[in-house]
Amino acid sequence: MAEPLKILVADDNETDRMILRAIVQQEGHRVIEAANGREAVERFLADSPDIILMDALMPVMDGLQASREIKERAGGDLVPIIFLTSLQDAQSLAECLDSGGDDFMSKPYNRVILKAKIKAFSRMRLMHAQLQEHNRQMLLEQQVAKTVFDNVAHSGCLNLDNIRHSLSPLAVFNGDTVLAERKPDGGMLLFLGDFTGHGLPAAIGAMPLAEIFYGMTSKGFSMEEVLREINSRLRKILPVGVFCCGAMVELNFYDKTARIWVGGVPDVYLVRHRTGDLVKIPSTSLPLGVLDPHEFDPTASDHNMDVGDRVFLWSDGIIESHNPMGEMFGEARLEQLFEETDNPDDLFDDILSAVDAFIGKGNRDDDITLCTAKMVHIDDIGMPTFDTSKGTVGGPMDWEMSLELRDQSLKAFNPLPLVLNILMEVEGLRGLSGQLYTLLAELFNNALDHGILRLDSQLKTNAQGFAAYYLERERRLNDLDDGRISLHIRHRPVGKGGELSLRISDSGPGFDHQRMVSGIDENGESYSGRGITLVHQLCDRFEYRDRGNTVEATVCWPKQN
């Protein structure tokens, strides 16, 4: 026999109540009685019955009103109400169900049918309870998973003043993701991604993506290297047909440049602060996770940016959002906002409120995600500070190492993240990671660009020259068939701190460094293009050796100031 139920019988006629009680008790259930609708509601609140048998016509409060109040107070719980009525017309019976009733039975009662109905509703209650429990469990799991997800996905620098972003998820989890992280050289990587689908299946892919993004960016890997790694990881772990459309922007606050990659999301917009001009950067790559690693070649475009210029990244959710008439927001409306704005700083809010007003009471059918970043002076956002709590106390203090890269490695490998990682084993150097990365990058790039590739830094003085410089650099690097750069790094303990020396030599012909010391080269021009002024600020001692193809920089810690 099934588990006994608590059944509320609400009827103003005592004889009817008696008959019902007899039938119900015979089945082994417990009976609670009420003589009118008001009492039925009170008994419901006091005794939480499992099923209610309700007379439609009663004094004080009728069964229909009682049914409405009970259903409202029951919330998500299923409390089946079976109306018992002498009414016969279709309209009245329909009203019983409209008021929240689940079924009805006409008087006089057929006891076989009444018993069967109680059984049927008892089964339905159990199913409903199970469903509720599963749903509750699922939401609980999602909340826990979301906490983990948020900790992984939102650990970057999205809170910086020059970034604004908005994510509006359709579910607890979001198929869209926005990430930002500083590079050790002071730059920043910004990523907006849109996974196929919505909710948990879409968000799962964002976890490894965020891990790779934050890990590699903070170690100083370039945008292309980060994109390659994300693509190959997603290709490996996601099923065919699930991928991530996205756009990535690398901002350099020293050179005031942006490198932009777009793969499968709508055009990225670059807005000139001074003129209001709009540059659109279209998608040139397949989404991440589609191509095999050897086929994936992230081509990015380079852009100069003045202070105040902004980039805008979005998923297709904005352009494809619909109004109640089924019309799409579209690119034209978006562009109009950019044309009509008085203040580009308001555009972010303007776009969100325009899309919101457009959708109106219509249905949101995609995640709507928007992100913007502004070019600023490096002093306005400062250098990044990375977590220094990891690792052993002290770390290796007395050591040296050499690394020599030959032409084939110079073409394809960036040694800086690796070297910086090793340096960060020395606890005392961790606070200097940004400074050391910049120092290493300046010295290594000088050795490669000027020492080996013989590029003229004067090229970089204007915007066209900048692009020409990098084209020429790529060409010469491709043709390179002879050349070596060696890095010799030594650290030794000094007093309570230490001394780090970096010696970088290249196989090139060198240059007249004696003259450079006086600030003038053989053509009577300044060497400022080699970033030497910057290097001087970054280290304690600095000198050229040999024929100008070896440079040695020394950094001491702790810093005196």
Place this chain on the structure above:
Amino acid sequence: MTVSAIPSDNGTAMTIKITGRFDFSSHQEFRQIYENASPDIKVYTIDMAEATYLDSSALGMLLLLRDHAGGDNSDIRIKNCNEDVRKILTISNFGQLFRIE
């Protein structure tokens, strides 16, 4: 939305016709078509003449078909795209994987 398949006379090609919105709701239907297709079929043509829109799930389905049809060795053509459909294929650069006619 509906998906319908028209095999060619000699059994080595198949045209899949998409009508209406091409999105996740047609996942099952679309998969059944190519999974039940004869292994002799070498060329698939997706006819988008009646398709009004596709979302990223639809792009995913096209990738599944491509995988099923032999990945890099597959021959899949997408034809008669309206402007919206073509735009979505362009943004995602699917021209690198499919022949868009």
